[in-house]
Amino acid sequence: MTVRVQEADFDIGAELDRLTEGNRRIGGLAVFVGLVREMHTRDGLHRERIDAMTLEHYPGMTERALEEIEAEAQRRWPLEATLIVHRHGRLEAGDRIVLVAVGSPHREAAFEACEFLVDWLKTKAPFWKLEETPSGEKWVEAHEGDDAAAARWAKK
Amino acid sequence: MRVRYFAWMKRTVGVPEEEVNPPANVRTVGELVEWLRSRSAGHAEALAAGAAFGAAVDQRTVTFDAPLADAREVAFFPPFTGG
Numbered sequence: 329m330t331v332r333v334q335e336a337d338f339d340i341g342a343e344l345d346r347l348t349e350g351n352r353r354i355g356g357l358a359v360f361v362g363l364v365r366e367m368h369t370r371d372g373l374h375r376e377r378i379d380a381m382t383l384e385h386y387p388g389m390t391e392r393a394l395e396e397i398e399a400e401a402q403r404r405w406p407l408e409a410t411l412i413v414h415r416h417g418r419l420e421a422g423d424r425i426v427l428v429a430v431g432s433p434h435r436e437a438a439f440e441a442c443e444f445l446v447d448w449l450k451t452k453a454p455f456w457k458l459e460e461t462p463s464g465e466k467w468v469e470a471h472e473g474d475d476a477a478a479a480r481w482a483k484k
Numbered sequence: 485m486r487v488r489y490f491a492w493m494k495r496t497v498g499v500p501e502e503e504v505n506p507p508a509n510v511r512t513v514g515e516l517v518e519w520l521r522s523r524s525a526g527h528a529e530a531l532a533a534g535a536a537f538g539a540a541v542d543q544r545t546v547t548f549d550a551p552l553a554d555a556r557e558v559a560f561f562p563p564f565t566g567g
Contacts, residue, residue, distance in 0.1 A: 362567055383566065384490060384491055385566070386488075386490060386540075386543070386559060386561070388543050389540055389543035389544070389559070392543055392544070393545075414566065414567075425567075426566075426567055446567060449566060449567050450564070450565075450566055450567035451563075451564060452545070452564065453564060453566050453567075454490070454540075454561060454564055454566075455564055455565060455566025455567070456490060456491035456561070456562060456564065456565050456566070457565045457566070458491070467491055467492045467562065467565075468565045469563075469565070470536075470562070470563035470564065470565055471565075474567075
């Protein structure tokens, strides 16, 4: 049950080893790793490549928001272990940006809770992406698709 | 109270944070927004009616009808784009 926000990269293998160490009730571990992908935007007649971005966040509120999301996942599914590591600062295409791992006795809960955590953290944790393009910096706008993805976990 | 701005709002306002003392008739987050708009052209632009931004009181997301009560820190920010 861990949440970390850090500038440094993370070692996926070491993180997962630590998460499951000593807990023999875990039968399945679902893992999501988000990467900064190389993107192109169309700006007038020019196609621009985005090779880097800076992730700003709200220290204090970010950790609290992630802990609340994690607690909500634990209320909804029988989970043995959860981990969210989210990076901030300047990241380049190919860099790891977020790690979400969920351990449960059974795989269904692990898969579902992992997807839930990723969907919710995108819309409920205070992070903002500033992209670097050849013509200058540009704040990323929120995607409606992310809201829709988060909304499908609303309690009926 | 301390007011903080994030992402593009920080640049538009011109400062990342400021200490303010709104009058007693400013009781909600929405009333604070209206009051802050008069501080500068940057404030007016960043906090314009119709601009897409949210708010937090003492680091919890709130709606604009939320009371300020004894808020120590109020933050304004664009929609989140993490993950």
